[in-house]
Amino acid sequence: MKRKFVSDLKTNAMRKFIFNFLLLLPLFMMNACGQSNAKQNTTQKSNAMENVISKPNNPYYSNTDATKLNVSDAEWKKVLPPDLYAVAREADTERAFTGTMWNSETKGTYYCAACGLRLFKSNQKFTSSCGWPSFFEQDNKNSITFKDDNSYGMKRTEALCGRCNSHLGHLFDDGPEPTGKRYCMNAISLDFVPDGIAPTESKGNTETIVLGGGCYWCVEAVYEQLDGVQKVVSGFSGGTVENPSYEEVCTGNTGAAEVVQITYDKTKTNLDEIFQVFFTVHDPTTLNRQGADVGTQYRSVIFYKNEEQKKAAESIINELNTKNVYSSKIVTAVEPFKAFYAAADYHQNYYQNNKNQPYCQMVIQPKLEKFEKVFKERLKKKH
Numbered sequence: 001m002k003r004k005f006v007s008d009l010k011t012n013a014m015r016k017f018i019f020n021f022l023l024l025l026p027l028f029m030m031n032a033c034g035q036s037n038a039k040q041n042t043t044q045k046s047n048a049m050e051n052v053i054s055k056p057n058n059p060y061y062s063n064t065d066a067t068k069l070n071v072s073d074a075e076w077k078k079v080l081p082p083d084l085y086a087v088a089r090e091a092d093t094e095r096a097f098t099g100t101m102w103n104s105e106t107k108g109t110y111y112c113a114a115c116g117l118r119l120f121k122s123n124q125k126f127t128s129s130c131g132w133p134s135f136f137e138q139d140n141k142n143s144i145t146f147k148d149d150n151s152y153g154m155k156r157t158e159a160l161c162g163r164c165n166s167h168l169g170h171l172f173d174d175g176p177e178p179t180g181k182r183y184c185m186n187a188i189s190l191d192f193v194p195d196g197i198a199p200t201e202s203k204g205n206t207e208t209i210v211l212g213g214g215c216y217w218c219v220e221a222v223y224e225q226l227d228g229v230q231k232v233v234s235g236f237s238g239g240t241v242e243n244p245s246y247e248e249v250c251t252g253n254t255g256a257a258e259v260v261q262i263t264y265d266k267t268k269t270n271l272d273e274i275f276q277v278f279f280t281v282h283d284p285t286t287l288n289r290q291g292a293d294v295g296t297q298y299r300s301v302i303f304y305k306n307e308e309q310k311k312a313a314e315s316i317i318n319e320l321n322t323k324n325v326y327s328s329k330i331v332t333a334v335e336p337f338k339a340f341y342a343a344a345d346y347h348q349n350y351y352q353n354n355k356n357q358p359y360c361q362m363v364i365q366p367k368l369e370k371f372e373k374v375f376k377e378r379l380k381k382k383h
Contacts, residue, residue, distance in 0.1 A: 053116065053191055054314065054334035057287055060164065061116040066142070069115060069164045076166075080114060081288070081296055083253070087186050088114045088166035091151075091158070094186045096131030099240025099255070101187040103127045108194040110135075115164035119143050119190070120183070126176055133190060135183040136175045144183070146171060159183060187240050188255070193336050205266045206230065209274060210237050210303040210340055212257040213282035214290025218364050219260045221351035222281050222371045227380045228269030233261045234350070235342040237303050243341045252295040259303065261340050271312040273378070278302075279320060280374055281367050285328040291363065300330075303337040310334060 055061045058079040060069055073089050086092040096102075105127075110120040120135045120143075128134035138144045142162045149158040149170065157171040168189045175182030213219045216234035223232045236249055239256025249256045262274065282290055284300045304310040313334045321330055342348075351364050372379060 053111065053193065053336065054310075055116075056317070056329065056333065057331040058114075061114075063111055063116045063118065066117060066163055068162075071164065076114070083255075084113055084188055087188050088161075088164075091167040093169075094132075094188050098131075099187050100242040101133045101190065101192065101240060102131055104133075104192075106192075106194055108192055111191040111193065112161040112164060112166060112168070113189050113191045114166040115161060116191070117143060117161055117163040119161070119168070122195075128182060128184070130182075130184060132169065133185045133187050134175070135185065136177075136179045136181055138183065144168065159185070161189075192338070194338065206263060207266055208261055208263045209271070209305065209309055210259050210261050210337055211274075211278055212237070212259040212299060212301040212303075213278060213284075214258070214298045214300070215293050215363070216258040216260050216343070216347070217350040217359070218290075218367050219278075219282070220349070221364050221368055222277065223260060223262050223274075224349070224352075225368070225371065225379055226264075226269060226273075226277060226375065227378050228267075228273075229262060229264045229380075231263040233340075233342050234347045235259060235261060235340055236297075237337065237340050238301060238335060242339075246343055246347065249297050250295075252297060254297075256297060256341075257299050257301050258297050259301070259340070261342075269378075271309060272316075275302075275312060275316045277371065277375065279316065281371050284317075284320075284330045284332040285326045287331045300332040302332060302334050303340075304334060305337045310336075 053061070053063060060071060060079065076089050077085055080088060083094075087094060105122075107122045109118060109122070110125075110133075111118055118139050120137075120139055124135045124137040124139070126134055126136060145160045145162050145165070146157050147160065149156045159168045159171050160166065161168055166189065167186075169183065169185040172182040172184060173180060211219065220232045220234050223229050235258075236244055236254075236256040237259045239249070239254040241248060241254040241256065244254045244256050248254050249258065264274065282300065286300075288294065288296045288299045290298050290300075302309075302313045304313060313332075317330050317332060317334070320326065351360050351368075354360050
């Protein structure tokens with residue numbers, strides 16, 4: 001039998017109040033330029049329910065649809081991050097030893113980062129001294145195609161995604177048995193999903209979730225005031241560099257997002273409320289930016305640790321889009337959690353320790369005031 005508090009959170013009155021408030025949000029924030037059409041929106045909706053990874057801003061992404069795509073580079077440029085576009089569509093090459101994927105031994109599945117096609121399993125991977133993720137065999141005969149590459153005065157075999165024809169890397173004949181092949185791939189061209197997304201670490205009624213909604217100072221300050229939240233830690237997730245520094249993430253080259261890891265008591269709050277707060281205090285329609293903070297590190301993203309978190313995230317996104325709460329479609333990505341790296345100590349509890357700083361007064365304080373107005377009955381009691 002569910003506790004009364006959880007039941008109350010999901011009453012029609014509560015949800016109506018939240019959504020009525022959200023309907024007013026577009027009046028107070030700058031609108032993102034919508035690029036999608038009706039056909040694309042339909043594709044996004046169907047893919048979101050079947051994908052292991054959800055990329056709302058990429059209508060061509062699917063982990064289950066192997067139908068070949070015929071999409072222009074101009075269209076790909078609209079939906080792919082610039083660094084991925086450079087590799088996938090312009091055959092650029094990332095630097096060797098970028099990130100940790102090249103020597104990772106984590107069990108799971110590798111997908112095309114552009115279109116979502118399954119390419120490799122971890123049991124087809126080996127650690128190569130070349131510094132790029134390497135495999136001795138592809139998932140199936142149709143997952144990767146090949147063509148001659150005579151660029152830079154060399155004779156090589158280029159490896160391309162079998163669905164979207166994006167550049168992945170090259171194939172060489174110096175791999176291990178049983179094939180003798182080495183599929184030398186760019187890490188940025190691959191999405192990786194660990195086997196059996198791990199259940200949320202919990203002790204009794206405690207659960208954690210990782211969210212990115214722009215500058216982590218802002219998001220941290222909000223959730224620290226929500227009743228039921230026990231701990232909020234600012235840090236980074238979703239990149240290719242292990243334990244990156246703040247300075248490295250700020251370059252936009254690590255792929256990591258500024259996030260907060262929220263630990264909460266499920267007897268006092270729940271995912272429904274956590275997500276309601278999330279979509280109230282940041283703009284989920286602007287791609288790779290929040291206000292003046294611009295870059296992939298400021299993207300809107302939910303890193304789920306289990307199917308319950310994934311379904312709850314997709315549910316509220318679909319509901320907000322269906323109700324046309326925002327004038328533009330939500331671009332919040334829903335991705336499987338891989339790792340969380342805490343930021344340096346001076347980034348923790350930043351607002352409380354720096355209230356007189358201009359950024360705190362001009363950016364964080366208005367978000368807090370909005371939160372306190374909407375969720376005034378859910379604030380922690382001050383002792």
